[in-house]
Amino acid sequence: MTDLLLGQILSFTGNPMAEGPGVARHSARGGVLVEAGRIAAVDEADELRRAHPDARVTDYGNALISAGFIDTHAHYPQTAMIASWGKRLIDWLESYTFPEEMRFADPDYAVDIAGRYFDLTLSMGTTTVCSYCTIHPESVDAFFSEAQRRDLRVFAGKTCMDRNAPDGLRDTPQSAYDDSKRLLEKWHGVGRASYVVTPRFSPTSTPDQLSVLGALWAEHPTCLMQTHLSEQTDEIAWVKALFPSARDYLDTYEAHGLLGPGGLYGHAIHLEPRERDRLREMDASLIHCPTSNTFIGSGLFDMDGLSAAGHRIGLATDTGGGSSFSMLRTMAAAYEIAQLRHRALHPSELWWLATQGAARALRADDRIGNLAPGMEADLVVIDLASTPAIEQRAARANDLWDAVFPTIMMGDDRAVKAVWIAGRPLADPD
Ligand code: GUN
Numbered sequence: 001m002t003d004l005l006l007g008q009i010l011s012f013t014g015n016p017m018a019e020g021p022g023v024a025r026h027s028a029r030g031g032v033l034v035e036a037g038r039i040a041a042v043d044e045a046d047e048l049r050r051a052h053p054d055a056r057v058t059d060y061g062n063a064l065i066s067a068g069f070i071d072t073h074a075h076y077p078q079t080a081m082i083a084s085w086g087k088r089l090i091d092w093l094e095s096y097t098f099p100e101e102m103r104f105a106d107p108d109y110a111v112d113i114a115g116r117y118f119d120l121t122l123s124m125g126t127t128t129v130c131s132y133c134t135i136h137p138e139s140v141d142a143f144f145s146e147a148q149r150r151d152l153r154v155f156a157g158k159t160c161m162d163r164n165a166p167d168g169l170r171d172t173p174q175s176a177y178d179d180s181k182r183l184l185e186k187w188h189g190v191g192r193a194s195y196v197v198t199p200r201f202s203p204t205s206t207p208d209q210l211s212v213l214g215a216l217w218a219e220h221p222t223c224l225m226q227t228h229l230s231e232q233t234d235e236i237a238w239v240k241a242l243f244p245s246a247r248d249y250l251d252t253y254e255a256h257g258l259l260g261p262g263g264l265y266g267h268a269i270h271l272e273p274r275e276r277d278r279l280r281e282m283d284a285s286l287i288h289c290p291t292s293n294t295f296i297g298s299g300l301f302d303m304d305g306l307s308a309a310g311h312r313i314g315l316a317t318d319t320g321g322g323s324s325f326s327m328l329r330t331m332a333a334a335y336e337i338a339q340l341r342h343r344a345l346h347p348s349e350l351w352w353l354a355t356q357g358a359a360r361a362l363r364a365d366d367r368i369g370n371l372a373p374g375m376e377a378d379l380v381v382i383d384l385a386s387t388p389a390i391e392q393r394a395a396r397a398n399d400l401w402d403a404v405f406p407t408i409m410m411g412d413d414r415a416v417k418a419v420w421i422a423g424r425p426l427a428d429p430d
């Protein structure tokens with residue numbers, strides 16, 4: 001079956017953060033041809049209709065068809081405790097996060113929350129996530145099997161912690177290595193799943209644990225590695241006390257084989273000059289989590305300086321430290337944080353960061369994150385007039401970006417008109 005989706009089309013031929021908004025491609029009346037789970041062509045609507053008269057047509061009218069959103073850092077086990085009040089990072093982890101993650105010892109609970117999480121993220125137009133699980137191997141199986149049922153391209157790994165976490169939420173260096181290796185062998189490259197080596201962060205791993213996970217990553221270089229870096233100043237002081245001989249926070253990873261091109265470093269707010277230089281040299285990915293950074297009170301990510309220096313940057317919700325599952329809300333928060341640092345991110349930059357830029361951060365931009373022939377057909381269709389407030393503002397728009405920006409700033413799941421996964425429409429994204 002060949003499908004032809006019609007509407008406004010938005011894609012990218014380059015990185016607008018480096019090359020400007022001119023690298024965005026827009027058609028006011030275009031089409032995306034989908035065949036066998038992949039995009040076969042992107043062109044003007046009339047052209048595609050003529051060339052493919054037998055294709056099944058779905059006409060989305062004036063709605064905007066884009067690559068689906070990609071969330072490069074989330075904690076699916078924190079779904080049920082999102083928006084928990086009044087704490088900062090360390091006491092937030094202890095008061096809310098760890099007790100909730102403890103519940104994932106029950107595999108039925110893990111399956112229940114994984115399913116709920118994917119239902120929520122899909123309703124927001126997010127077609128790929130890169131998630132932490134909990135220390136329990138069952139939480140990883142639950143995540144990947146629920147993703148597999150939905151045919152989603154996903155990234156995740158077992159969170160490893162062998163200190164500074166409560167009883168019942170600690171593994172050991174050996175069990176972290178063994179469990180991670182077994183899960184990696186079970187899931188990595190199976191269907192659309194990718195395993196991610198996942199030490200939570202330096203305060204909850206001993207040097208021994210960091211070392212064995214560095215070794216595991218070296219043995220499986222096609223895997224990504226994800227962790228947290230320099231999110232809050234108290235956390236950084238704690239890391240320095242725990243690792244007195246480390247040059248800086250990044251060095252606690254670097255010294256244990258956990259710095260490399262496939263590394264995803266969540267937050268990266270309070271970086272020292274050496275850390276910035278090393279991350280850039282390695283072409284590692286910095287993951288910006290703006291709703292989390294304001295919600296937990298962490299600080300203002302230096303999007304302008306880091307993107308100008310050529311860093312690879314992904315955008316993410318950090319659910320449930322982040323206060324939303326929606327990448328639209330996340331783009332709005334990224335805009336606001338950049339404004340507080342005197343940089344107005346262009347809507348093309350925001351959209352790119354949530355699609356192709358995010359795919360680039362996950363080193364999956366050859367498969368997902370853009371509308372182009374050969375790419376996997378994970379798509380979102382966005383209504384640019386989804387609420388009365390957005391509609392009356394968009395009615396005044398005199399170009400594409402002026403029409404898109406109100407949805408970026410004020411949109412949510414109501415803007416998501418349709419979602420396609422691997423070339424098939426979701427029954428009802430709402
Ligand atoms: N640092 C270590 N663990 C976490 C987490 O679960 N959320 C956030 N925001 N930061 C962390």
Ligand code: ZN
Pocket residue numbers: 073074075228266318321
């Ligand atoms: Zn996180």
